[in-house]
Amino acid sequence: MLKDTNCGELRSADSGRKVRLAGWVHRRRDHGGLIFIDLRDASGIVQLVLNPENAAAHAAAHRARIEWVLQVEGEVRNRDAATVNPNMATGEVEVVPTTVSILNEAATPPFYINEPVDVDENLRLKFRYLDLRRPEVARVIYLRHEVVRHIREFLYARGFIEVETPTLIKSTPEGARDFLVPSRMRPGSFFALPQSPQILKQLLMYGGVEKYFQIARCYRDEDTRANRVAEHTQLDLEMAFVDQEDVMALIEELYTGIAQKFGSGSLLQAPFPRIDYQDAMNRYGIDRPDLRFGLEFVDIAEPLRGSGFQVFAGALQAGGQIKAIRVLGRADMTRRDIDELTEIARSGGAKGLAYIGFTPGELRSPIAKFLSETEIASIKTLTGAEDGDMVFIVADQPAVVARALHEVRTSLGQRLGLIPEGVLAFAWVTGFPLLEWHPDEQRWDATHNPFCGFPESSREHLQPGGDPGKAASFQYDLVCNGAELGGGSIRISNRADQELVFSLMGHSPEQQADRFGVVLDALEYGAPPEGGVGAGIDRLIMTLAGTENIRDVIAFPKASSGSDPLMGSPTPVDAGQLEELGLLLKPSAPQA
Numbered sequence: 001m002l003k004d005t006n007c008g009e010l011r012s013a014d015s016g017r018k019v020r021l022a023g024w025v026h027r028r029r030d031h032g033g034l035i036f037i038d039l040r041d042a043s044g045i046v047q048l049v050l051n052p053e054n055a056a057a058h059a060a061a062h063r064a065r066i067e068w069v070l071q072v073e074g075e076v077r078n079r080d081a082a083t084v085n086p087n088m089a090t091g092e093v094e095v096v097p098t099t100v101s102i103l104n105e106a107a108t109p110p111f112y113i114n115e116p117v118d119v120d121e122n123l124r125l126k127f128r129y130l131d132l133r134r135p136e137v138a139r140v141i142y143l144r145h146e147v148v149r150h151i152r153e154f155l156y157a158r159g160f161i162e163v164e165t166p167t168l169i170k171s172t173p174e175g176a177r178d179f180l181v182p183s184r185m186r187p188g189s190f191f192a193l194p195q196s197p198q199i200l201k202q203l204l205m206y207g208g209v210e211k212y213f214q215i216a217r218c219y220r221d222e223d224t225r226a227n228r229v230a231e232h233t234q235l236d237l238e239m240a241f242v243d244q245e246d247v248m249a250l251i252e253e254l255y256t257g258i259a260q261k262f263g264s265g266s267l268l269q270a271p272f273p274r275i276d277y278q279d280a281m282n283r284y285g286i287d288r289p290d291l292r293f294g295l296e297f298v299d300i301a302e303p304l305r306g307s308g309f310q311v312f313a314g315a316l317q318a319g320g321q322i323k324a325i326r327v328l329g330r331a332d333m334t335r336r337d338i339d340e341l342t343e344i345a346r347s348g349g350a351k352g353l354a355y356i357g358f359t360p361g362e363l364r365s366p367i368a369k370f371l372s373e374t375e376i377a378s379i380k381t382l383t384g385a386e387d388g389d390m391v392f393i394v395a396d397q398p399a400v401v402a403r404a405l406h407e408v409r410t411s412l413g414q415r416l417g418l419i420p421e422g423v424l425a426f427a428w429v430t431g432f433p434l435l436e437w438h439p440d441e442q443r444w445d446a447t448h449n450p451f452c453g454f455p456e457s458s459r460e461h462l463q464p465g466g467d468p469g470k471a472a473s474f475q476y477d478l479v480c481n482g483a484e485l486g487g488g489s490i491r492i493s494n495r496a497d498q499e500l501v502f503s504l505m506g507h508s509p510e511q512q513a514d515r516f517g518v519v520l521d522a523l524e525y526g527a528p529p530e531g532g533v534g535a536g537i538d539r540l541i542m543t544l545a546g547t548e549n550i551r552d553v554i555a556f557p558k559a560s561s562g563s564d565p566l567m568g569s570p571t572p573v574d575a576g577q578l579e580e581l582g583l584l585l586k587p588s589a590p591q592a
């Protein structure tokens with residue numbers, strides 16, 4: 001064994017122990033006489049002290065440079081009180097080596113490993129194996145491992161079995177674009193990488209597996225945006241003979257445990273509050289509200305219906321809404337803050353952001369002069385504003401009010417410091433509609449998942465002559481701190497209902513048979529009532545680690561451009577490979 005002890009585990013109780021360590025030179029201070037080396041391995045860092053009396057060890061330490069690989073034998077001793085370092089886990093001890101062997105030398109790294117400095121993301125990813133040596137980077141990868149291990153153990157203990165589903169499957173439209181894999185055996189035909197194991201996990205339930213889970217990789221060929229990646233990992237889970245409450249209770253217990261064990265702070269509320277979808281839209285303008293702070297929307301339309309102020313009256317006449325956010329004690333907000341918030345509202349689609357500052361004496365408001373005293377008094381009453389408060393208002397179509405005011409609310413939460421550190425505000429959002437109308441394509445689409453079930457009371461809305469937009473669903477989403485951590489549903493469990501939904505979505509019987517025939521057929525052979533969830537692991541770790549960058553929680557992520565600076569992929573392939581696959585590139589595509 002090249003090492004018998006981990007650097008980061010040494011404590012005062014180990015004083016006097018002879019140890020064999022191995023690791024990397026994290027830092028080195030050569031004072032001519034004494035040399036100090038911080039030796040780092042996966043467990044942490046310990047200080048080595050070399051004095052010139054041990055000439056061979058001292059000479060090796062003198063030669064060693066940052067990131068060289070050393071093996072050390074020596075004795076642990078307590079540091080003098082004056083040199084104890086309370087910022088280091090091993091800060092009470094140091095190791096006095098008897099031998100230092102250089103196992104490998106290292107070129108100068110392209111960036112600092114021993115300091116948490118900002119490094120260009122492409123450079124970090126190109127040298128990801130060096131980036132992973134940085135303790136703050138490694139910490140998140142270890143956290144991820146521990147969380148996944150906790151999930152597995154929790155589910156094993158409750159009778160779940162882990163089943164791998166194939167990653168070469170049939171292309172099925174699931175919302176996003178599929179990644180395609182050409183078949184060599186059947187030129188011209190393609191496999192697709194799964195967007196999620198949805199169909200396969202349902203087939204497992206039909207196959208008699210009652211409790212399944214998988215830490216599943218899912219692929220979506222989308223244009224990469226800030227926190228989107230082409231491949232993500234989700235806890236994919238399905239259970240037979242359950243209702244909505246059963247699945248939610250299980251996931252709530254799991255996530256409460258994770259938050260308590262790995263969260264840096266506290267749960268805002270347990271049990272998790274349940275919010276109705278429409279209620280969330282009304283109060284926060286979004287179906288994944290951040291509940292760590294207030295600033296809820298207030299509907300102030302009623303007293304303004306007949307207003308002489310055309311911006312308000314006109315918006316209402318056109319079927320729009322007028323909603324406000326009251327900000328406590330900030331009537332004196334700076335001009336600059338107001339301008340920035342106005343820009344934010346505009347980028348959310350609004351034409352502007354109206355405001356009334358209830359400053360004593362004259363109101364601070366460019367719109368007050370267009371409103372009657374009664375109208376202003378009503379706005380004050382409805383929003384609960386008092387002297388000294390500020391009220392922001394957006395009047396527009398409902399979707400615009402929701403989007404713009406949500407952005408304003410989020411920005412206010414941040415700029416006013418209303419978001420408490422370390423708090424995890426989980427909630428369930430339920431009561432989603434089953435279908436939503438897509439005007440561009442003139443068809444209904446599932447709000448979440450075409451397999452999502454609906455209550456009997458909604459059946460009438462799905463029949464000819466009904467309004468499918470009124471149908472309720474068995475969908476539930478888990479949200480935390482303004483992010484969607486997962487979602488799932490109780491599924492449809494008979495063929496007729498599944499065909500009904502597919503038909504409303506505009507799939508002809510032939511298309512249904514071609515794309516979903518396997519599910520439709522399987523539903524005829526005694527499918528149990530069943531449901532499950534898909535919950536993003538990357539997003540969960542981001543929340544726990546307090547990072548906004550999804551690349552921080554993945555060992556080998558793609559760059560934000562979607563390519564991989566480490567392996568240099570994607571790459572063109574040579575003509576022979578294309579020939580075997582029966583593929584011909586367009587002349588405009590780069591050739592190998």
Ligand code: ASP
Nearest residue numbers: 196198488489532533534
């Ligand atoms: N298949 C869904 C998803 O990937 C999750 C589910 O409904 O279980 O988001």
